[in-house]
Amino acid sequence: MKTMLVTLIFTMGLVSTAFSAEKDQDLLNKGKAVYEKSCVSCHSYGPPPKTAPPIIGLSQHYREAFNDREKAIAHMVDFMKTPSKEKSVLLPIGLERWGLMIPMNLSDEELYAVSYWIWEVYPKELQRKPLK
Numbered sequence: 001m002k003t004m005l006v007t008l009i010f011t012m013g014l015v016s017t018a019f020s021a022e023k024d025q026d027l028l029n030k031g032k033a034v035y036e037k038s039c040v041s042c043h044s045y046g047p048p049p050k051t052a053p054p055i056i057g058l059s060q061h062y063r064e065a066f067n068d069r070e071k072a073i074a075h076m077v078d079f080m081k082t083p084s085k086e087k088s089v090l091l092p093i094g095l096e097r098w099g100l101m102i103p104m105n106l107s108d109e110e111l112y113a114v115s116y117w118i119w120e121v122y123p124k125e126l127q128r129k130p131l132k
């Protein structure tokens, strides 16, 4: 029984390594759920905006500012805990327009998931819905 369990865990490890370049659908679902619970009141998904930049625009700004997903996510997580002008990847004119975001009181896990979702929604959605 123990051997079977060890083999199973080992196989799962191999499978997840093999697919690590793929998107993690569970994490995407989790991130989307966090968005719907804690962010949608201010951030619409796409235009028209509510009281903050739409998610698709944020995703674009982060894609322009970072070429590494993990670095972008780490930056977003940190920003959401303690937002500041200095950390923002938006243009100064954007910050003036919207005002600074309030800190999010969420777990690291939730912040990671929602940041992952924001990063990953970009390419696919833009192909279908160009910004202009």
Ligand code: HEC
Pocket: 034, 035, 038, 039, 040, 041, 042, 043, 051, 052, 053, 058, 076, 079, 080, 083, 087, 088, 089, 090, 094, 095, 098, 099, 100, 101, 102, 104, 106, 114, 115, 118
């Ligand atoms: C009370 C309204 C409000 C809520 C709720 C809110 N935001 Fe924001 N958010 C803003 C505003 C306003 C800005 C634009 C100014 C700025 O960047 O601080 C912003 C900016 C951002 C940015 C860009 C940061 C940067 O580099 O400037 C990210 C990423 C972000 N929000 C993610 C989220 C996520 C994820 C949630 C939910 C967990 C969330 N926000 C909830 C108002 C909100």
